[in-house]
Amino acid sequence: MKKTMFAAALALSFGALAHAADGKYQVGLGLYDSIPMSSDFKDYKSSLGFNVYGDYKINDTFAAGLELGDTFAYTYKADTSIKENELVCGVRGKIGKSMDFGSKKGNIYGIVGIASHRASSAGYKTVTKVGYNLGAGAQMEIAPQWLVGLEVRYHAFKMTDQDTGESLNINGIAPTLTVGYSF
Numbered sequence: 001m002k003k004t005m006f007a008a009a010l011a012l013s014f015g016a017l018a019h020a021a022d023g024k025y026q027v028g029l030g031l032y033d034s035i036p037m038s039s040d041f042k043d044y045k046s047s048l049g050f051n052v053y054g055d056y057k058i059n060d061t062f063a064a065g066l067e068l069g070d071t072f073a074y075t076y077k078a079d080t081s082i083k084e085n086e087l088v089c090g091v092r093g094k095i096g097k098s099m100d101f102g103s104k105k106g107n108i109y110g111i112v113g114i115a116s117h118r119a120s121s122a123g124y125k126t127v128t129k130v131g132y133n134l135g136a137g138a139q140m141e142i143a144p145q146w147l148v149g150l151e152v153r154y155h156a157f158k159m160t161d162q163d164t165g166e167s168l169n170i171n172g173i174a175p176t177l178t179v180g181y182s183f
Contacts, residue, residue, distance in 0.1 A: 024057040028180030034071050038171035044074040055094065063094040082121065090115025106140035117157045124162050131157025139180065149178040
């Protein structure tokens, strides 16, 4: 699965380079705080994380892209020595509208994504599950082609508790600061 996703990302990257002169691409990174929201995930503290992304602007309204994110470590509240890491790799779509923020250009958008969530914790098997995310954001140009923004997304996926066999809903919200470059 990892090799297939890597090959797809590589193929799309080469296609993107061929059209870079069109000004339809944005690459960037984000720093987020992933906050557990569901009752099945309530025993963990929030975790800082980061993501990198690449988007292709299909037209003035729609964009599609790939992203890769990693949480630094969710800490179990009852025993801080137990930490869970999560690697996320997925595709996303954006629907947006260009607008001015005073004298600065920018945009607002809604975002939806499907991603593979790979959760790992010391002493447990690594689990990979597919989940989804929904959110909204705004970006503002701070220099030609450079954008900063704020995004909030809701992430959700299901997994099975390795101790009890119980099905768990893993839901969280992630406010994110972003920096992007358009070309």
